[in-house]
Amino acid sequence: MEIQITGNTGLFRWRRCLHGLAVLSALLIATTACGTSSNPSGTNSANGTLTGSAYKIGVPCALSGPDANQDLPIVHGMETYAYYANHHGGINGHPVQILTDDSQADVATESADYKKELSEGALAIASCNSSAVAANVSYFNSNKVPVVSTSTVSSWYAPGANYSYIFSVSPSNEELAPLMVAYIKKALGANQGGGKVARLVDSIASAVALAQSWSQVGSGLSFSSTQSIPSTQTDYSSTATSVLGQHPIAMMTALTPVQQAPFDLALQNQGGWTQPWIGIFSAGDTDLKDAPSTYAALRYWETPTESAPSAKALYALALKAGYASSTDLESFWFSAGWVEAGAIITAMESCKGTCTSQGVDTGLENLNSNFLGITAQSRTTPTNHIILNSARVYAWDSSTSSAQPLSNFINLDPAPTSYTGKIAGQAS
């Protein structure tokens, strides 16, 4: 008689199957736990992978729709900076990760995205939409979340204003002018009385007002009359001739990228420039001259000589990172994103131990302590929330016939080829 064992056989097979699954799961969990173990100090492993937990920055922006033209370059600028940081050891071994969601520039959507990204572990927020920031100030305050923005709404940044966690990387004329003048004075040293400082600015009211602010600082420097350059300027060679013909001892500029590039080229064509020079980008909003201006002042342009390391290296870096197209790099908003990320990542570098939102906030509060080697004289207490990390300082290098950066910005040396760019625990 043949006995067929049913039911119990199936159950027995199922139990063996379950045991196998349990063992396999345990192995998988153990492996995963080892791979993602939080290491406060973080290290670079032998293959270049950063092993610390990711430091996340949330940046909800319009990734599609009519505002994407402006917002996408912001995100790409931030991702490029993060890429750069991750290729240079991360932040004490922790990789930087940019979280973004498509808010379509809608305040309600962006408000929800802030909360989402913070729940996903973002330590700070970079803003694409000042209206959304304004609508969520109470939330940021109560949750102690630092927010960096390129907008300048004067009331936000006044000492004592209840925008304790909002920072701007766009200094107003009143903030920027004394520091730019102080830099020129320091660069001139004993030669301050040897002539006049040339001023060349975009013709919009805010840039002209900045030029006036330079001479109103009371520095003792002598300034030539301001040359304001309209957007329709056709002959930059004559502008350069005019500036050089005055034999200035230094130069201060606030031009748009479209003005700056041909002016630099024209200077180069007429023998170059050897004196101190501080310049920022004019971002071109048309506030009245007494109102703060919006400047995102990273000077990124690519000189035709292709020897300015900042611009060329940034270009190569961004393309290698795959985070930007050539049109991004020609957008003012790419530099805005770059500067926002720069402020947050620099603040993260000052975290003691594992970074938290409060640590980032403290870092941002202290970011102004050493601007271009000059103590920020305009800081007041309570803390001034205008971050002055964005002005490019440069001087003419006759050996390369190009403007070379002098400031203590990050040195955009080529990324090491051995680094894989992977963040531990992430699928490749």
Place this chain on the structure above:
Amino acid sequence: MNVFLNTIFNGIIAGSWLAATAVGFVVLWKSTKVFNFAQSYFMLLGTYLFATLDAKYAWPLALIAAAGITVIIAVLCHWLFMRNLVGASLFIPVIATFGIGTLLEGAVGLFWGPDDRQVSVPLYNIHYRVGDVHISGAQLSGLCITAVWIVVVILFLRKSKVGLQMRATAENHSLAGLAGMPVRSILVLAWAIAGASAAIAGITYTQQQGIESFDLANVGLLAFPAIIMGGLESVEGAVLGGLAIGLVDAFVITYWDPNAQFAAGYLVLFLFLLLKPQGLFGERVYDRV
């Protein structure tokens, strides 16, 4: 440095691309009696095409290709919009060219977006110094290209059979047609020359700046004073007018105020309209009663 001599040189360089722009205007006016307000936008189109091609190919090839494509677009504009307006009153074709300009501006914005673009600067590492005058390779390159183009156009109009036919067509379309001249082909050729002139002017101007922006469309408006000064009927006058306006602009920028550049040019335009409306080399038309 000698500011005065450098200003003169800068003026000649600026005048060279103004002259190229003005030549395109005048050739089209002489052949079709159409004052082409879209000329600036052909400049814009040509330079954005160049910026795109320049990123992939050597700049001389990119220049030729961009000018060629601009010529095709210009001919298409004539074929689609302007050929049926031949013989219409002056006002209607002018309005049509405004419309073409708007379409071109929109198309450029649609395809390339509003952002600025980098372009190659030819011979950027070559500089000469003649006394106190600084001369760059880019300036020489631009000057040579526009000069060659202008000379080719003038010689073509003066010496070639087709050029003679163009001048005859400009005098009287009907008679030229009755004499067996290919009037339609000549009109197409006029638009082609206008498109090529605009592209070459815009590209050489942009190459000297190193960067291309949407403001180029406004820059082309500086050619109007050059045309009025030289005379609408004279290609040679357009060249001299362009050089003269270039010098005026350079001196205004160097010695006075860059913001006065356009105003100075248009002041010259109004002076000529008041005192010598036919320009330096134009033909004075007398009505006899």
